[in-house]
Amino acid sequence: MKIALLGFGTVGSGVEKITRGIPALDIVKILHRKPAKLNDSRATSSFDDIVADGEIDCVVEAIGGIHPAREYILAALEAGKHVVTANKAVTAAHMGEFVQAAAASGACFLVEATSGGGIPWIKNLQRAARIDEITGVHGIVNGTSNFILYNMFKDGADFAAVLAEAQALGYAEADPSADIDGDDARNKCAISATVAFKGLVPVSLIPQFGIRTITKADIDWCIQQGLVCKLFATARCEGETWCATVEPVLLPAGELEAAVPRNYNVTCLTGATIGDLKFYGQGAGSLPTGNAIVQDLLDIASGEAWPLTFDRALTHEPNLLKGRYLIRLSARTAAAEAAFGPLAERWEEDGPGRLLVHTGTVGSGELHRAVSTCRQDDPGLWIARWIER
Amino acid sequence: MKIALLGFGTVGSGVEKITRGIPALDIVKILHRKPAKLNDSRATSSFDDIVADGEIDCVVEAIGGIHPAREYILAALEAGKHVVTANKAVTAAHMGEFVQAAAASGACFLVEATSGGGIPWIKNLQRAARIDEITGVHGIVNGTSNFILYNMFKDGADFAAVLAEAQALGYAEADPSADIDGDDARNKCAISATVAFKGLVPVSLIPQFGIRTITKADIDWCIQQGLVCKLFATARCEGETWCATVEPVLLPAGELEAAVPRNYNVTCLTGATIGDLKFYGQGAGSLPTGNAIVQDLLDIASGEAWPLTFDRALTHEPNLLKGRYLIRLSARTAAAEAAFGPLAERWEEDGPGRLLVHTGTVGSGELHRAVSTCRQDDPGLWIARWIER
Incomplete structure (x- = not known):
């Protein structure tokens, strides 16, 4: 499979290193802002050349950030090229359109490396x-x-x-x-x-x-x-x-x-x-994250890539997650009282400048709303949810 | 895919329960010593009928033990039927011939459920x-x-x-x-x-x-x-x-x-x-182990089953694993002295009837040999290897 690598930083160089040992995966182009710096005949600064190259089956996006990663991913998918990415920011923000573009052109869009680094998650x-x-x-x-x-x-x-x-x-x-x-x-x-x-x-x-x-x-x-x-x-x-x-x-x-x-x-x-x-x-690092990308590439090469499908229409219920929380404030101000009074089961003095609020079981939406109303007033406040057995 | 289930105990019943929700997996026969007891029209006591049934693509072996599990697995594989097993004893003892029989007939032999129960290991x-x-x-x-x-x-x-x-x-x-x-x-x-x-x-x-x-x-x-x-x-x-x-x-x-x-x-x-x-x-249980078996079945049904291959000729080196060990004996007998003297870095009295031997870094083969020479003499002895950071 002929592959173009976008970016040659931590993740890109890891992918290049690992694929050297795998004959089925052939990196033929590496997109880099300063190709001369790479001292590699595959280096190019032109994404347009990559997307126009009919020989390239698959694009690995390892440049990070939202722009131009989003445009590159969409253009590659629309050209029928598979896309494998490690970019969680652009994936979280634009999954919907990526999956749609992939489905339209029959290409794969795979994201193993976005979450959990090297963990096969x-x-x-x-x-x-x-x-x-x-x-x-x-x-x-x-x-x-x-x-x-x-x-x-x-x-x-x-x-x-x-x-x-x-x-x-x-x-x-x-x-x-x-x-x-x-x-x-x-x-x-x-x-x-x-x-x-x-x-x-x-x-x-x-x-x-x-x-x-x-x-x-x-x-x-x-x-x-x-x-x-x-x-x-x-x-x-x-x-x-x-x-x-x-x-x-x-x-x-x-x-x-x-x-x-x-x-x-x-x-x-x-x-x-x-x-x-x-x-x-x-969860990160050149070789572990590179490994996750190469797993996706091998799945594509062997026809075992599974498309991301999310056709269920889900409704957000902000208080579906519930728990008991601890909030550590610096003082029992009026703002704190207004925010946490309705949620508190117990207020506890814990030394100078340390006030602990123990809540009962509350919805996470409710809790985070209270936190946001109080945070300007007490910017050093800390919260944590109890994990119960 | 048409499946015959051998055995309807903990594991077999878990597989049957899970596959009810999966139309692609169709259990058509259940081998049981007393078919009448199952009150299920698929129950049969005849393995020969299963192996002769050209409609059956796959056999799930969930009877355990070595015999007749080994004979059933071999017969099924030789008849070109895929075999999925949860049986670690027969797999550990006969992997070689099972894999050979599978390769010869083009069938799959899958063992996800043998090791780690429900863990996708x-x-x-x-x-x-x-x-x-x-x-x-x-x-x-x-x-x-x-x-x-x-x-x-x-x-x-x-x-x-x-x-x-x-x-x-x-x-x-x-x-x-x-x-x-x-x-x-x-x-x-x-x-x-x-x-x-x-x-x-x-x-x-x-x-x-x-x-x-x-x-x-x-x-x-x-x-x-x-x-x-x-x-x-x-x-x-x-x-x-x-x-x-x-x-x-x-x-x-x-x-x-x-x-x-x-x-x-x-x-x-x-x-x-x-x-x-x-x-x-x-690591065990009806539904987790059943889940592992169903994963194997789904891989077979979708053509994504990976054959077990072990064509590397490996040599056993009994002392390749090394470590420091603790041995707890009841007394410093002549047998203990002979067995552990050469390995001990330190002997420590730890209260009545408790003698601790702290070894230096030793090969595991050497250690287990010493243990076996001393075990008859001190049948309550306990050993453990230190995991070092």
Whole structure:
């Protein structure tokens, strides 16, 4: 199969390296802004040449971002070329039109590498879903925030110190917002839920709360209680309604998800006959993510690629996910009282500048609405949902 | 696809239940010793009728044991019928001839349900192995022994008490030997290693040590050290040599494998580009194991079944796996001295009737040989290998 690679960064170079050992996969063009820099006869700066090349069967999109990734993917699909992407942002935002374009031209559009990095997650979701109705998915899908939380727990360190370490090691970007504020996890959540539930889950309807405001004092509190804090993406489907969130959770130490170290990921699904399945592995990196892309390429080459289908019309029910939450505020202000009073079961003083709100079981929509009304007033507030056994 | 089901126990009834919802899979015959008891028009006591029925495409073997399972599988394959089995004992013992018979007649022989129950392990091993050379697999693959160890740790209970509880709950059989002495894990280890390394791994060359001799005092010792004991099946391949063991291991609490609860399983693989992948789920039970069988059936029906191939000639190197071991004896006898003296780095008195031998890094072949020379003398001895980070 003749392949064009768009982009030659972390992911693109991983794909190139792995396919060298696989004769069936032949990379014939590499799109790069400065082709001369690559010192490779396959390098070109012209996407138009790639899309016009009738020899090219398949395009691997590894440039990231929304533009021009979206236009490239659409043009390739419309030209009847298969597209394999690792780009969660563009996939979460434009899945609908990509799948439609693929169906129209008979090309494949595959996204294994968008969610869970090297974990064989999307294909296993599809496999599980051909037998069971998948009622829930959840997971730790952002390696950067897991690295930060893991090290804060391990070393009793401050958020800022661990973030700086993650940046020095290349686990966090100079602007880490997309990772630590939950945008990246939210994109993966929308993609995973869409595949699991076979209905389009719009990313914009998923409330998110990241890890930026967690403090050493919060970690110490968790450790005292025998708890571990992780950033979860969670989605549930009941009948034709769905709900999803990205938010910190509190797990008893000793739970499987609590044991996910460093920048690793875990993804979990629940089905009626299979019960709980969990998949653990490297959520990012050149070779793991490259491996996921090559799996998609091999499936296309052998005629075993499964189209993404989401013809179920699902309704968003913002309070379908319910739970007990912990909210840590700096003070019991009027705004806090107005926001959390109706949800609180108990207010607890926990030392100077630490006020804990323990809610009863509330809908996630309701909770995140309350958080957003209070956040301007108390920008350092932290929330987490209890995972109960 | 027209299917004959051999056996209607736990697994067979699960398969029947799940396929009711899948029109492509049509169970037309059910082999049962007492067909009248089933009250099902598909029931028959004649395997000959099934094998002679040209309409039947596929046979699901869910009777267990070696005979007549082996004869039925061979006869079905020779008649050109696909065979899907959940039977680890017959698969581990006769994989070679089954795969040969399948290749000769062009039928498929699939074994997803033999190892890891509902965990999609075999297919994911095959998928990983089409890109990476798999250098190692390991896992907790026997739910009964995990249930016993988990409850001994949780409740500080005696082995005998937890075994009785497991038997009452149906998690352990009246004769629990195959589970607690490691035979079952050894079969799954041979099958997994054969798929992973693409060369036949004979089950007879895998040394095993089960969990029968672990005591409450051993568990207390582990807890004091911050360790968890699990029963691991482990296999490694380097170049053209392989080695495998089934034995207890000691993990720091907080490791992922240490967090596997109750009768759950986890299976893990290591490859050059993918790194570590781990798969968690229900290792047994009617619906999970039935689900694994139905996955195989769906792959056959859609032409996506992958034959087991193991054309690599591998050599067994009994000391390729190395580690530090702990051996708990009742006394420092002459036999113990002779067996473990050469391997010991340190002997430690640990209260009355408890002598701990701490070995240096030794080959697993060497260790298990020493254990077998000493075991008659000290039948209650317990061993475990340290998992190091």
